[in-house]
Amino acid sequence: MSRSRSDSPRSVVTDRVFWIGLAAIAVGLAVFVLLFNYAIMPIWTRHDATVAVPDVREMEPAEAERSLLLSGLEGTYDEQPYNPNVAPDIVVEQSPVAGTQVKPGRRIYYYVNVSPKELVPVPRVVSLSEGTARTEIEEAGLAVGRVEMDTVRTPYENTVTRQEPGEERQVPIGTRLTLWISPGVDNSREVTVPNVVGVSATEARDRLRSVGLFVDSPRAEGGEVVRQEPERGERLNPGEEVRIYTE
Numbered sequence: 001m002s003r004s005r006s007d008s009p010r011s012v013v014t015d016r017v018f019w020i021g022l023a024a025i026a027v028g029l030a031v032f033v034l035l036f037n038y039a040i041m042p043i044w045t046r047h048d049a050t051v052a053v054p055d056v057r058e059m060e061p062a063e064a065e066r067s068l069l070l071s072g073l074e075g076t077y078d079e080q081p082y083n084p085n086v087a088p089d090i091v092v093e094q095s096p097v098a099g100t101q102v103k104p105g106r107r108i109y110y111y112v113n114v115s116p117k118e119l120v121p122v123p124r125v126v127s128l129s130e131g132t133a134r135t136e137i138e139e140a141g142l143a144v145g146r147v148e149m150d151t152v153r154t155p156y157e158n159t160v161t162r163q164e165p166g167e168e169r170q171v172p173i174g175t176r177l178t179l180w181i182s183p184g185v186d187n188s189r190e191v192t193v194p195n196v197v198g199v200s201a202t203e204a205r206d207r208l209r210s211v212g213l214f215v216d217s218p219r220a221e222g223g224e225v226v227r228q229e230p231e232r233g234e235r236l237n238p239g240e241e242v243r244i245y246t247e
Contacts, residue, residue, distance in 0.1 A: 055098030056091050056110050064091045064110050072104040079114045088115035117172035124167035125160050127216045130181050133160045137177055145176030149183060153239025154214045157184030185239035186212070193242060195232035196225050204228070204244050212238030223247040 054071050056064035061077055068075040086092055093111040096102060123140050125133035134144050152161040162180040165171055191211045196204035201217075204225045208215045213236060223246040230242060 049104055050101040051104055051106075053094075053096050053098055053100045053102055053106075053108060056094055056108075057098070058087070059091050060089060061091065061110075061112050064094075068108050068110075073102070074105060074107045076107055076109045078109060078111050080111045082116050083113050086113045088113055117174065119170040120173055122163070122165050122167055122169045122171055122175075122177065124218070125163055125177075125179070126167075127154070128160050129156070130158045130160060130179065133163075133179060141173040142171070143174060143176045144179060146178045148178070148180050150180035152180070152182060152209070152214070153184065153186055153212060154182035155185060155239060155241050157182060182239070185237050187237050189238065190235045191238055193228075193230055193232055193234045193236060196228050196242075196244060197232075198224055200224060201244060201246050208242050208244075214239055214241045215244060216241065217244045220244045220246040 051071055051073065053073065054067050056067050056075075059067065065075045065077070080092060082088070083092070090113060091110045092113045095109045096106075102108075118141075120141050122142065123136045125136055128136065130147065137144055150161045154161060159182050160179050161182050164178045165175070191213065193213065194207050194211060196207050199207070201220045201222065201224075204220075205215050225244045226247055227245040228242055230236065236242075
């Protein structure tokens with residue numbers, strides 16, 4: 001009787017190799033799953049990894065930052081209002097507190113008792129161009145923070161209409177000012193100049209600004225308005241200037 005090809009020695013060997021290979025793949029997959037679950041995943045997620053927050057109180061900010069970095073943590077600096085009963089320019093508080101167990105990379109906030117800075121007066125930059133205002137602010141030891149477009153119009157585009165903090169306020173060196181700048185004159189329409197003679201300088205400014213006209217006249221502060229230019233009844237574009245004079 002002849003033997004079928006499936007029963008030949010070569011076929012038996014091929015089947016055995018197939019099943020051995022399949023078993024090896026299954027074992028390999030099982031080993032990979034075990035390694036992934038119990039070795040790779042914990043490392044990747046740092047599931048069980050924690051570090052103790054170091055105590056950075058009474059350190060200088062640079063030293064505190066270095067200590068946190070060496071512990072695998074991130075530091076965020078913030079200033080506290082100056083307390084004369086505590087040494088200046090050192091960390092006085094931190095959050096979380098020292099010894100807390102946290103994940104690596106956690107952000108730690110530390111608060112510094114910053115010594116008072118020299119105070120300087122804020123210059124008046126209203127009515128100046130933005131560029132000139134920046135120069136005067138920087139020469140005073142201050143800086144420009146935000147610059148925003150205002151709805152108040154002036155005779156010239158990009159002139160300063162408002163400032164914060166206001167002029168002559170005493171502020172620490174390095175303080176950032178917010179400036180508002182003008183979009184310029186609105187040539188699409190006209191308004192009538194109101195009469196402001198006989199009223200206070202403050203009321204005169206309010207009346208003129210309410211119709212969209214610009215008034216600077218920094219010397220007209222007290223008393224009543226005795227003269228205005230242009231006079232009442234004239235037609236101007238919003239943003240054009242009316243000057244007022246007081247006694």
